Amino acid sequence: MKNRQVRVRFAPSPTGPLHIGGVRTALYNYLFAKKLGGVNILRIEDTDQTRFVPGAESYIIDALTWLGIKFDEGVHVGGNYGPYRQSDRKEIYKEYVDQLLNNGWAYIAFDTPEELDVLRKKHEAQKKTFQYDSSSRGQLRNSLTLSKEEVNALMNSGQHYVVRFKMPENIEVKVNDLIRGEVVVSSNLLDDKVLFKSDGMPTYHLANIVDDHLMKISHVIRGEEWLPSAPLHVMLYKAFGWEDTMPQFAHLPLLLKPDGNGKLSKRDGDRLGFPVFPMEWFDPKTTLISSGYRESGYFPEAVINFLALLGWNPGTEKELYSMSELIQDFSIERISKSGAKFDLEKAKWFNHEYLIHKDNKVLAEAFNLQLSKMKIRAKFSFLVSLCGVLKDRCILVHDFWKEGYFFFLPPDEYDPAVIKKKWKAETPQLLINLADFLQTIEPFDEPTINSAVNVYLEEKQIGMGQIMNAWRLVLVGSNAGPAMAQIAALLGKEETIRRIEVGIATIK
RNA sequence: GGUCCGUUCGUCUAGUGGCCCAGGACGUCAGGUUUUCAUCCUGAAGAUCAGGGGUUCGACUCCCCUACGGACUACCA
Numbered sequence A: 001m002k003n004r005q006v007r008v009r010f011a012p013s014p015t016g017p018l019h020i021g022g023v024r025t026a027l028y029n030y031l032f033a034k035k036l037g038g039v040n041i042l043r044i045e046d047t048d049q050t051r052f053v054p055g056a057e058s059y060i061i062d063a064l065t066w067l068g069i070k071f072d073e074g075v076h077v078g079g080n081y082g083p084y085r086q087s088d089r090k091e092i093y094k095e096y097v098d099q100l101l102n103n104g105w106a107y108i109a110f111d112t113p114e115e116l117d118v119l120r121k122k123h124e125a126q127k128k129t130f131q132y133d134s135s136s137r138g139q140l141r142n143s144l145t146l147s148k149e150e151v152n153a154l155m156n157s158g159q160h161y162v163v164r165f166k167m168p169e170n171i172e173v174k175v176n177d178l179i180r181g182e183v184v185v186s187s188n189l190l191d192d193k194v195l196f197k198s199d200g201m202p203t204y205h206l207a208n209i210v211d212d213h214l215m216k217i218s219h220v221i222r223g224e225e226w227l228p229s230a231p232l233h234v235m236l237y238k239a240f241g242w243e244d245t246m247p248q249f250a251h252l253p254l255l256l257k258p259d260g261n262g263k264l265s266k267r268d269g270d271r272l273g274f275p276v277f278p279m280e281w282f283d284p285k286t287t288l289i290s291s292g293y294r295e296s297g298y299f300p301e302a303v304i305n306f307l308a309l310l311g312w313n314p315g316t317e318k319e320l321y322s323m324s325e326l327i328q329d330f331s332i333e334r335i336s337k338s339g340a341k342f343d344l345e346k347a348k349w350f351n352h353e354y355l356i357h358k359d360n361k362v363l364a365e366a367f368n369l370q371l372s373k374m375k376i377r378a379k380f381s382f383l384v385s386l387c388g389v390l391k392d393r394c395i396l397v398h399d400f401w402k403e404g405y406f407f408f409l410p411p412d413e414y415d416p417a418v419i420k421k422k423w424k425a426e427t428p429q430l431l432i433n434l435a436d437f438l439q440t441i442e443p444f445d446e447p448t449i450n451s452a453v454n455v456y457l458e459e460k461q462i463g464m465g466q467i468m469n470a471w472r473l474v475l476v477g478s479n480a481g482p483a484m485a486q487i488a489a490l491l492g493k494e495e496t497i498r499r500i501e502v503g504i505a506t507i508k
Numbered sequence B: 001g002g003u004c005c006g007u008u009c010g011u012c013u014a015g016u017g018g019c020c021c022a023g024g025a026c027g028u029c030a031g032g033u034u035u036u037c038a039u040c041c042u043g044a045a046g047a048u049c050a051g052g053g054g055u056u057c058g059a060c061u062c063c064c065c066u067a068c069g070g071a072c073u074a075c076c077a
Helices: A020-035 A056-067 A086-102 A113-125 A148-156 A204-214 A224-240 A266-272 A300-308 A323-329 A344-356 A360-373 A380-393 A399-407 A416-422 A427-440 A446-459 A464-476 A484-491 A493-506
Strands: A007-010 A039-042 A106-109 A162-165 A172-177 A181-186 A194-196 A219-223 A248-252
Touching (some): A020 A039, A020 A056, A300 A323, A360 A380, A380 A484, A416 A464, A427 A446, A427 A493, A464 A484
Antiparallel strands (some): A172 A181
16 A cells, blocks of 8 residues: 555535635645645535535536646546546446445345434434444344345335445444544444435445545545544445555544634624635525625635645744645644634735735736726726735725725715814915925826925925825825825826815815 | 544644743734824733643653533435
């Protein structure tokens, strides 16, 4: 098993949009594969036809593509171990169930879900737990209790049946987990899981093991919610005689809600007002829209960086990581054992870091996209300069509008608090004089305006406090925004003077 | 209820027996820079290492118990 090629898979089921915890699982698989020169596979686990959601599969692919998580094999890229969608592999599983049935590792069971439900309720009423296992299978309707003739008769009569795994008694099942070490469970506590459903589809457990084996998966990196079923999976490898090539397991810690405890869920996003999905998702059933990081103005690099550090760290103080740096430094040994609470503040900080280091042209393009949705047109070169001026104060791409709307819309009202504090009797005249002076400045750019105005104020013996806030008020409408010279330069001479005139005429 | 996993500042975490009366980052607070706001810079507060027992000359680090939290417990994945 040494020197086996690293082959990992990310195997979501298309029951809805990929949620941020799933993204992290996909990311860790990708980083691990690339680090070791291995192969990253995208397999779609759609054995439950009742939960299939149209659009979910393409959403998963688009989201991972947006984030820069690439696959070497998978539904969308093909490969030598396909098909990569379990519904397309339906025929394959039959042969393997038969193998188990033939060598006594599985049996046929006729109990209906309703019958079992009644049994569960009955046991519950007595504060006991019903389990379909070695203790109960002798009293139920299955090929272990029925005669061969009865079984055949039932099957021929079209009676629905499932195939269950026959969990052996009294053995210790050991799961060697790369993150948690050895986990030991007694087989007596494990139940006879359904491997093959009455609808002719395998369950997750069967399909998963067969596919991992057939696709030569070397490492299974998945969420901690799978740890309880790992012993069953180990037993399945044993039953098939595939112990030698059984993959190594690594169960990742869960992503927790920001407040309180518990697994992060779709609900939390709505409740706390932050996205739990990489991209916006339109639910065809409820017609509700869930927000996404992409549409909220986050950069994929920031989302990746933030997620990578949630449950893993390099052991150094380095926090800003590009994807290729992550690949270089990633290791399973440094994944932590305990769940990590999702902290939006930290995510924002990462985004800000990425935003301020982005080229102004890239930012301008993103901003332009937002503006065009608002039906606002602007010269690209103007947007590039504007982004340069505003980027320090922005966290998300959306903030460019919040921080710079007044470059597009003249003030329609003036902050009363600023008027009260900074608008004196002599202010209008001072502004008129300033406007006259601005008229003479050439070129009307930031450094020129800045030094010219400074000299002008000094010559006229006007204090900064006497005029700057009032000037800002007429240009912006409040006391916010970047330096005055920057605002004036971007607004242009004509508009700057016009706003001064309008302000004087409006403010009493 | 049962099984399994986990537990270091509010949050993410460093720490693999002495370097730790515990380090970094986010957040918070204070000061500085700035004509405003933000950025930025400096600093501060913030964890009796869940609690209790051991082992050891010495424990955040090893062992046991307890508490708390979580996951799982479907013909869902």
